[in-house]
Amino acid sequence: MFINWLRQQASAAFILLLIRLYLGYTWLTAGWEKQTGEFDATGFLKGAIANSSGEHPAVQGWWAAFLKHVALPNVEFFNVLVVWGEILVGAALILGIFTTFSALMGAVMNFAFMFSGTTSTNPQMVLLTFFLLVAGFNAGKWGVDYWVIPYLRQRFRRNPSYPNQTTRHL
Structure with missing residues (x-):
């Protein structure tokens, strides 16, 4: 019942718009602050790796191995990825374009930050993001979506190389 309301009702679309605007603003301002400041993830990554040991590690070993062997050696790439990921997710959520995909990418970033041992507003943002993901199209109904x-649905339906949903392929 609640899921149907999230996916179909105009009142839900309005509440989802507010959630979308809040999350979009949060992502956009976080990315903009990093873009206009002296952002470097090296210290954050080293701190997360250091927090993977001890009696009660805040970071799991598999994630620390990823940070140590993939993220830290490629920190310049991750510096750009984090900044532009935050800016693009924020802008997309504010505009309501590709809302579900943007929300999913925001959740992935939030989980990456939480895996690295940070809390801050990340759990709250993940919880709000789940509402956008469950709502699907209704989350972007009051936006560019x-x-x-x-348009995209119609475009793919007209494309003869796109498999028809009534045709069975063995």
Whole structure:
């Protein structure tokens, strides 16, 4: 019942709009502060790796191994990825374009931050993001998705190379 309300009702779309705007603003301002400041994830990554040992580690070993062997050696790439990921997710959520995908990418970033041992507002943002993900199209109904998603659906239906849903392929 609640899921149907989230996915179909205009009142839910309005509440989802507010959630979307809040999350978008939070992501956009976080990314903009990093872009205009002296952002470098090296210290954060080293701190997360250090927090993977001891009696009660805040970071799991598998994640620390990823940070140590992939993220830290490629920190310049991750510096750009974090900044532009936050800016693009924020802008997309504010505009309501590709809302579900943008929300999913925001959740992935939030989980990466939480895996690294930070809490801050990340759990709250993940919880709010789940509402956007469950709502699907209704989360972006009051946004650019109102025009983009129907256009893309129509475009793929007209494409003869796109498999018809009534045709069975063995």
